[in-house]
Amino acid sequence: MVISVKNLTVEYRVGSASFPALDIPAWEVGDREQVAISGPSGSGKSTLLNVLAGLLSPTSGSVEACGVQPAGLGESERDRFRAAHVSYIFQTFNLLEGYTAQENVLVGAAFSAPFHLDRAEARALLDRVGLTHRLNSYPSKLSIGEQQRVAIARALAKKPRLILADEPTGSLDPRHAAGVVTLLRDACREHGCALVVVSHETKIVETFDTRVDFLKLNHALAGVGGPS
Amino acid sequence: MRFPAIVLKSLRQHWLSTALAVVSIALGVSLLISVASLREQTHRNFTQEGLGVDAVLGPKGSPLQITLNALYHLDEMPGKVSWTYYKKVLADPIVESGIPFNTGHSYAGFRVNAIDDRFFTEFEYLPGQHFSFKPEDGGQGRVFSEADEAVAGADVARALHIRIGTTFNPTCGVNPGDPVHVNDNIRFVGIMAPTGTPHDRAIYIPFKTFYTLGGHGADVQDMAVNEEHRLISGAYLKVKRIRGGEAQNPQLARLQYDVNQSAGAQLVIPNEVLPQLFGIIGWVDSVLLGIALLVTALALLFLFVALVSALRERRRDLALLRCLGATRRTVFGLVLCESVFISMLGALLGVAIGHGIVALSSEYIRVETGLRFTSAYVSQADIYVLPAVLVLGLVAGLLPSIQAYRLGVLRNLAPIS
Numbered sequence: 001m002v003i004s005v006k007n008l009t010v011e012y013r014v015g016s017a018s019f020p021a022l023d024i025p026a027w028e029v030g031d032r033e034q035v036a037i038s039g040p041s042g043s044g045k046s047t048l049l050n051v052l053a054g055l056l057s058p059t060s061g062s063v064e065a066c067g068v069q070p071a072g073l074g075e076s077e078r079d080r081f082r083a084a085h086v087s088y089i090f091q092t093f094n095l096l097e098g099y100t101a102q103e104n105v106l107v108g109a110a111f112s113a114p115f116h117l118d119r120a121e122a123r124a125l126l127d128r129v130g131l132t133h134r135l136n137s138y139p140s141k142l143s144i145g146e147q148q149r150v151a152i153a154r155a156l157a158k159k160p161r162l163i164l165a166d167e168p169t170g171s172l173d174p175r176h177a178a179g180v181v182t183l184l185r186d187a188c189r190e191h192g193c194a195l196v197v198v199s200h201e202t203k204i205v206e207t208f209d210t211r212v213d214f215l216k217l218n219h220a221l222a223g224v225g226g227p228s
Numbered sequence: 229m230r231f232p233a234i235v236l237k238s239l240r241q242h243w244l245s246t247a248l249a250v251v252s253i254a255l256g257v258s259l260l261i262s263v264a265s266l267r268e269q270t271h272r273n274f275t276q277e278g279l280g281v282d283a284v285l286g287p288k289g290s291p292l293q294i295t296l297n298a299l300y301h302l303d304e305m306p307g308k309v310s311w312t313y314y315k316k317v318l319a320d321p322i323v324e325s326g327i328p329f330n331t332g333h334s335y336a337g338f339r340v341n342a343i344d345d346r347f348f349t350e351f352e353y354l355p356g357q358h359f360s361f362k363p364e365d366g367g368q369g370r371v372f373s374e375a376d377e378a379v380a381g382a383d384v385a386r387a388l389h390i391r392i393g394t395t396f397n398p399t400c401g402v403n404p405g406d407p408v409h410v411n412d413n414i415r416f417v418g419i420m421a422p423t424g425t426p427h428d429r430a431i432y433i434p435f436k437t438f439y440t441l442g443g444h445g446a447d448v449q450d451m452a453v454n455e456e457h458r459l460i461s462g463a464y465l466k467v468k469r470i471r472g473g474e475a476q477n478p479q480l481a482r483l484q485y486d487v488n489q490s491a492g493a494q495l496v497i498p499n500e501v502l503p504q505l506f507g508i509i510g511w512v513d514s515v516l517l518g519i520a521l522l523v524t525a526l527a528l529l530f531l532f533v534a535l536v537s538a539l540r541e542r543r544r545d546l547a548l549l550r551c552l553g554a555t556r557r558t559v560f561g562l563v564l565c566e567s568v569f570i571s572m573l574g575a576l577l578g579v580a581i582g583h584g585i586v587a588l589s590s591e592y593i594r595v596e597t598g599l600r601f602t603s604a605y606v607s608q609a610d611i612y613v614l615p616a617v618l619v620l621g622l623v624a625g626l627l628p629s630i631q632a633y634r635l636g637v638l639r640n641l642a643p644i645s
Contacts, residue, residue, distance in 0.1 A: 056638060082552070094544075094551075099237060103237070106229040107549070110554075111555070
């Protein structure tokens with residue numbers, strides 16, 4: 001298993017009041033498996049990804065990702081855990097503005113020592129996402145679709161075991177959205193890494209013919225199987 | 229992508245504030261370097277072996293005034309010394325030799341000193357260094373041998389475009405409006421090679437010519453031949469070394485006491501007097517140094533402000549780096565390295581500019597004062613400025629680095645993701 005969650009709850013505190021954000025009794029994702037998580041806004045989809053990436057600590061329960069329990073680690077160990085195992089793709093791509101497309105890919109593996117990515121490998125990754133001609137372009141010169149493809153190449157840069165994608169097509173028009181998800185899924189398959197995509201877009205979720213899980217508001221229900 | 233590449237990338241990303249911080253530090257450091265260098269070299273220039281003189285025999289008056297007049301061709305002699313008293317001092321067992329001179333004349337703003345011709349053969353303007361007229365040293369012509377001949381110091385010759393054969397009429401006095409010896413046409417027969425000392429800034433005529441210039445009264449004219457009535461401005465004295473070494477003869481203090489007790493003269497030891505000069509002008513030094521330190525401190529404060537302000541703009545980038553796996557220590561080191569890089573680049577640039585300022589001003593100072601400065605001089609500031617700026621750069625970068633260390637990843641990504 002690449003992800004194993006048991007009795008996970010997350011609560012946000014505002015002053016003395018606490019608000020439940022997530023409640024998942026059990027949830028698993030296998031090696032190289034590709035899973036879409038769908039649910040309405042505020043259902044805790046992004047919160048789940050943040051917990052899996054070690055960016056947020058759960059209130060209770062256990063979360064194991066890539067054989068590691070991020071919640072039990074210190075801040076630096078969690079940083080190293082991300083550097084070694086997990087890549088994160090955001091809705092707004094979060095590319096570094098002062099870096100070219102190639103440099104954005106290179107920085108994706110900059111903290112994953114001893115693994116090292118050289119320029120030729122970064123170029124190959126950008127070639128894989130169809131951006132060979134955009135190696136030296138800065139994000140401000142790239143279209144939104146191109147930026148997301150750079151983000152995919154950057155996510156693949158350190159050869160992670162798990163890629164977490166939070167609304168990766170949220171900023172794209174439907175035509176480009178389907179293409180980007182297909183690219184992401186194909187690339188993950190080629191690189192042998194598991195993929196968890198969070199999306200509230202039905203058309204995106206429908207492309208996951210293998211498995212889609214649905215999160216209800218503030219607690220989870222696992223719906224294993226094809227989209228319904 | 230390695231850590232140094234990420235540091236450079238970050239600096240390039242906010243190049244304007246980086247460049248401004250580098251320039252402001254360079255400005256402060258260059259001021260510090262140039263002030264320290266000029267200050268130390270001035271001190272060295274004024275204290276280097278008393279410019280070849282162990283002691284100056286001069287009239288009663290201010291020892292500083294005598295030193296400035298005899299060695300730096302500034303100010304005026306406060307009186308005269310009798311030739312007989314000079315001969316008496318010369319006969320003292322510890323006095324090796326003496327070179328009498330007369331000051332008080334000038335030409336085109338430069339002093340015209342009448343001096344014994346042994347000045348050109350025996351006098352050492354620096355240890356082992358004699359005046360030269362050899363073309364290979366930059367000199368021309370020869371020492372004067374006739375009463376109406378003169379030689380020019382290198383700076384005078386250059387400033388007044390003097391050539392061998394050029395003639396001039398000396399002014400009787402050193403102030404504008406003083407009368408000119410219109411009937412005394414004196415011809416330059418030699419130009420001294422540059423020495424880098426104030427001796428380059430004077431014109432020299434034969435010792436006795438001083439008395440025989442037209443316009444001087446009969447009593448002065450008489451001094452050329454009658455030694456009993458002769459008065460001189462002063463004399464450079466060389467004192468015998470003890471045991472052949474370089475140590476000052478302890479008997480010099482006794483001779484100084486004897487001369488100073490007399491009614492007609494005093495013995496001035498330049499190495500004792502010149503530090504007094506620095507005592508008088510020392511506050512100017514301190515103020516200049518203080519201004520330079522203040523500018524450097526302000527530059528480092530600017531660096532601090534620039535880093536803090538850049539950090540505000542970069543919170544998203546730093547959070548993203550953390551998300552990609554950079555540890556807190558990495559982002560701490562990133563900001564600190566930027567601070568150190570900017571500080572050290574500014575300091576190195578400042579050292580180079582500071583030496584450039586010394587190089588540019590040294591020519592001006594040499595022409596104006598005859599003192600020689602070199603941009604290659606390594607001052608105390610050169611030794612301490614780099615480690616000091618390194619430490620201050622670390623201090624300036626510490627708070628922004630700590631802020632970067634404490635940066636919350638989700639809080640700074642959340643509005644965008």
